[in-house]
Amino acid sequence: MAAPLLAPPLSAVSPTWQDYLPLALLSPCLPGLPRGGLSTVFGARSSGQTAFRDAVLAAATRRGEHAALADLGDHFDPQAAAQAGVVLRRLVWVRGGGNIEHALKAADLLLHGGGFGVVCLDLGEAPAPELNRIPISYWFRFRAAVQHTPTVFLLMSRQPLAVSCAACRIEFRRRGILWSGEPPFRLLRGLRIEALARKPGPERPLRWEAEAE
Amino acid sequence: MYACLYQPQATEALAELAGSFSPEVEITAPGTGVFSIAGLGRLIGPPQQIAAEIARRGAERGLVANLALAATPDAAVLAATNFRGVTIVPPGREAVCLGPIPLEGVPMSEELRQSFRLWGLRTLADVAALPPIGLAERLCEEGLRIYELACGRARRPLRLAPPVTGYCERRELEEPVRELGPLLVVMGQLLGELCRHLDANSMAARRLTAELELEDRSTYMRVLELPVAQSRLKPLLKLVELDLEAHPPPAPVRAVKLELEPVRPRRLQGGLFLPAEPEPERLHLTLARIRAMVGEDNAGFAELIDTHRPDAFRMTSAPPARGSESEAPAGSARPRLGFRRFRPPLAARVKTSDARPAHVAAPRVTGHVTEAAGPWRSSGDWWTAAAWAREEWDVALTDGGLYRLWRDPISGNWFVEGEYD
Numbered sequence: 001m002a003a004p005l006l007a008p009p010l011s012a013v014s015p016t017w018q019d020y021l022p023l024a025l026l027s028p029c030l031p032g033l034p035r036g037g038l039s040t041v042f043g044a045r046s047s048g049q050t051a052f053r054d055a056v057l058a059a060a061t062r063r064g065e066h067a068a069l070a071d072l073g074d075h076f077d078p079q080a081a082a083q084a085g086v087v088l089r090r091l092v093w094v095r096g097g098g099n100i101e102h103a104l105k106a107a108d109l110l111l112h113g114g115g116f117g118v119v120c121l122d123l124g125e126a127p128a129p130e131l132n133r134i135p136i137s138y139w140f141r142f143r144a145a146v147q148h149t150p151t152v153f154l155l156m157s158r159q160p161l162a163v164s165c166a167a168c169r170i171e172f173r174r175r176g177i178l179w180s181g182e183p184p185f186r187l188l189r190g191l192r193i194e195a196l197a198r199k200p201g202p203e204r205p206l207r208w209e210a211e212a213e
Numbered sequence: 214m215y216a217c218l219y220q221p222q223a224t225e226a227l228a229e230l231a232g233s234f235s236p237e238v239e240i241t242a243p244g245t246g247v248f249s250i251a252g253l254g255r256l257i258g259p260p261q262q263i264a265a266e267i268a269r270r271g272a273e274r275g276l277v278a279n280l281a282l283a284a285t286p287d288a289a290v291l292a293a294t295n296f297r298g299v300t301i302v303p304p305g306r307e308a309v310c311l312g313p314i315p316l317e318g319v320p321m322s323e324e325l326r327q328s329f330r331l332w333g334l335r336t337l338a339d340v341a342a343l344p345p346i347g348l349a350e351r352l353c354e355e356g357l358r359i360y361e362l363a364c365g366r367a368r369r370p371l372r373l374a375p376p377v378t379g380y381c382e383r384r385e386l387e388e389p390v391r392e393l394g395p396l397l398v399v400m401g402q403l404l405g406e407l408c409r410h411l412d413a414n415s416m417a418a419r420r421l422t423a424e425l426e427l428e429d430r431s432t433y434m435r436v437l438e439l440p441v442a443q444s445r446l447k448p449l450l451k452l453v454e455l456d457l458e459a460h461p462p463p464a465p466v467r468a469v470k471l472e473l474e475p476v477r478p479r480r481l482q483g484g485l486f487l488p489a490e491p492e493p494e495r496l497h498l499t500l501a502r503i504r505a506m507v508g509e510d511n512a513g514f515a516e517l518i519d520t521h522r523p524d525a526f527r528m529t530s531a532p533p534a535r536g537s538e539s540e541a542p543a544g545s546a547r548p549r550l551g552f553r554r555f556r557p558p559l560a561a562r563v564k565t566s567d568a569r570p571a572h573v574a575a576p577r578v579t580g581h582v583t584e585a586a587g588p589w590r591s592s593g594d595w596w597t598a599a600a601w602a603r604e605e606w607d608v609a610l611t612d613g614g615l616y617r618l619w620r621d622p623i624s625g626n627w628f629v630e631g632e633y634d
Binding site: 025044045046047048049050051052053054055063064065066073074075076077078079080082083084085088089090091092093094095096097099102105106109110112113114115116117124125150174177179181184186187188190191208209210211212213 | 488489492496500512517523524548552585586607612613615633
């Protein structure tokens with residue numbers, strides 16, 4: 001008698017690069033950011049979100065994938081990103097000029113255009129009232145657009161957004177600033193960052209340091 | 214069978230006359246046109262009647278030319294270029310008919326002509342009388358070719374002239390059109406026709422020029438440079454639509470002219486295990502849609518400029534060339550400190566204590582300085598009119614942010630350049 005065909009238990013399935021964009025920063029909690037899903041990161045000022053975004057863009061573009069950034073406030077710094085390892089000729093950058101509707105539509109067009117390894121929507125400096133006015137249907141639309149594609153959709157903001165639609169949710173906190181030397185001869189060395197992976201699964205903290213040049 | 218027309222002064226008229234009998238026309242040399250008359254026998258009659266018909270149509274056009282009909286193209290060419298009037302070479306009788314042609318009238322290399330002269334050969338009949346194997350041994354391939362010409366046995370297909378395709382369409386409108394919608398319908402029809410021409414010739418368009426004749430007889434022109442050559446109607450029409458929406462014609466349009474610049478299409482071998490990338494045509498269209506929304510210079514690829522000037526980059530619509538940046542794997546697994554730039558920099562009021570920033574007040578950034586590192590002085594381009602100089606400070610404020618400030622040493626003004634994140 002033939003044995004019944006059973007799906008392997010979830011824990012036995014090892015994630016592959018087709019399912020995740022590998023990111024050493026997130027190990028051992030997560031193998032990376034999930035493809036075909038919406039990942040949200042949020043945190044206060046100087047909490048390390050941008051360092052994380054640049055690390056994600058660098059990971060994708062150095063693998064040969066194309067990435068896109070819909071940048072609401074025109075805050076992206078190509079020089080800093082290039083130093084972080086982002087291959088700029090594989091990065092499409094849309095400067096939203098502070099218009100939140102344009103940034104959302106641009107992200108939507110990029111997602112529907114297809115072919116990107118990462119699409120990042122950076123709503124970083126948008127005031128809370130404006131963020132709260134974004135219809136929730138946008139997040140569902142983004143989730144549907146990215147589903148069944150090999151794209152990581154990364155949403156960055158100061159406050160948590162798209163909570164129910166996110167496949168992965170990470171909160172960033174700054175644990176300290178790294179200085180060297182004594183006043184008046186101080187030198188900025190970097191930031192000590194804590195990331196709390198709130199989704200999927202139970203909350204797990206990750207700590208790392210972002211180095212200055 | 215083949216017909217050859219010879220008139221050194223009228224190549225175009227010959228080609229036109231030949232084209233009226235057959236689509237297979239070869240312009241062998243200026244003033245010499247050969248075309249196939251296979252199948253005309255059932256339509257017109259025997260070779261004599263075909264020759265008469267060609268002569269009649271030539272006379273209608275005022276064309277005076279030699280005409281020859283023969284079983285092979287080369288025999289027809291030889292007869293037409295060497296015999297005046299109309300010549301019909303019956304199949305199998307080429308050697309006899311072409312025999313009297315002097316060797317001076319046959320195209321060959323000067324060296325071979327000299328050899329024939331030294332051997333005492335004067336006509337094609339003399340060459341045809343030679344043993345072919347001996348001729349090949351002494352004069353190689355070219356000698357044998359002349360022998361086969363002399364015998365009327367040289368067979369080859371016609372070298373057809375490629376059809377001249379114009380990638381330009383124009384249409385006049387019955388009434389001047391002001392709205393974009395009806396104009397795009399007309400442009401869609403013209404573009405559809407042009408795309409069919411592109412497809413038929415396996416070409417793609419690199420540049421699209423739209424010339425709109427306005428109601429006041431002036432001309433409004435738009436040129437679309439396409440980073441990726443395209444041949445499909447839908448994306449091309451969408452690009453035209455986006456461009457005209459951004460730059461509408463200033464007056465109603467009474468005529469439309471579209472012209473494409475054709476190039477060979479892109480050939481790319483994909484790989485099964487290579488990461489996916491956006492389809493170039495689709496990416497270009499997506500970027501065009503986004504640019505129509507956010508502005509021309511606000512979407513594309515950033516290219517760093519080789520200078521120490523802060524925030525020096527340019528936006529390009531196509532990916533910058535490889536080599537402008539390194540692709541070596543990052544040495545450290547640790548992330549780099551991110552930087553969020555404020556564009557333009559925020560003008561700030563800074564209170565100092567012991568020549569160090571103590572309090573910063575700028576839009577969205579206010580607080581007492583808890584830590585500060587600096588000043589880091591830099592300058593550049595002092596040999597040009599765009600000279601710059603600055604004193605940078607890295608400051609941590611009580612609002613929780615870590616910022617980069619800079620001071621203009623000439624004016625003494627302070628700015629918040631961005632936030633470390």
